[in-house]
Amino acid sequence: MTLRFSVLASGSTGNAFYIETEQEKILVDAGLSGKRLDQGFKEIGVNPKELTKILVTHEHSDHIKGLGIIARKYNLPIYANEKTWKAMEGYLGKLSIDQKFHFGMEEARKFGDLDIESFGVSHDAADPMFYSFRHDGKKVSLVTDLGYVSERIKKTVEDADAYIFESNHDVSMLRMGRYPWNIKRRILGDSGHVSNEDCALALTDIITDRTKRIYLAHLSQDNNMKDLARMSVSNVLTEHGYEVGRRLELHDTDPKQPTALYVV
Ligand SMILES: [Zn+2]
Ligand SMILES: [Zn+2]
Secondary structure (H helix, E strand, O other): OOOEEEEEEOOOOOOEEEEEOOOOEEEEOOOOOHHHHHHHHHHHOOOHHHOOEEEOOOOOHHHHOOHHHHHHHOOOOEEEOHHHHHHHHHHOOOOOHHHEEEOOOOOEEEEOOEEEEEEEOOOOOOOOEEEEEEEOOEEEEEEOOOOOOOHHHHHHHOOOOEEEEEOOEOHHHHHHOOOOHHHHHHHHOOOOOOEHHHHHHHHHHHOOOOOOEEEEEOOOOOOOOHHHHHHHHHHHHHHOOOOEOOOEEEEEOOOOOOOOOEEO
16 A cells, blocks of 8 residues: 655756556656656656556646657556647647546546546646645645645645645845846746745645655756755744654755655
């Protein structure tokens, strides 16, 4: 009875997340080249030929770059909502009709022994959505690429054993940095990305005693640093009485290095 996952890659250059149970081996997003995805699977000791399906969150290239390639190579069904399909289809190359499936917005589905619930996020894509996974009493929530964390999202993702949660930028690094103002405004806006501080504050509302591990994700290479992200989030959680480093572990993620398979 195991639920295991790895963040294969996370960041603006490419995102891919892997989660498995006894019956399902699922890739969420394929924002890396086919070669890099294969390399990532090799590093975590998973045979990509055993994948059962791919879920897609939204059509930004850092989430779908290798999608067509990997789906063809392993003949995998792809699940996405209707608007995302429309927005990304032209970039995927040729797929057969039996590879295209719908996973609706705010829908709960069961694949084998894994329950998956989608939820919408505020982000500048066609109809972006992320997922919570449940298996055998365990829950994992994947939450990145969002401008802010709404109460509705908090309800869906709360009380999970593990989180992969966006901690995109440090607000002062972004403000002081070299990005043009329109890009800064996009990142800081309601359809952009969540800062270290907003990540931490959202976490204080949703984590519970059962939460053991948090992976900080989608870290900006220009406007954040791993140590800074961990420290900022850790400070806020500690102020709120959480024992970070003891009962609750904070980890970072990397655009090039997969996290070791974690048994939830
Ligand atoms: Zn992204
Ligand atoms: Zn995005």
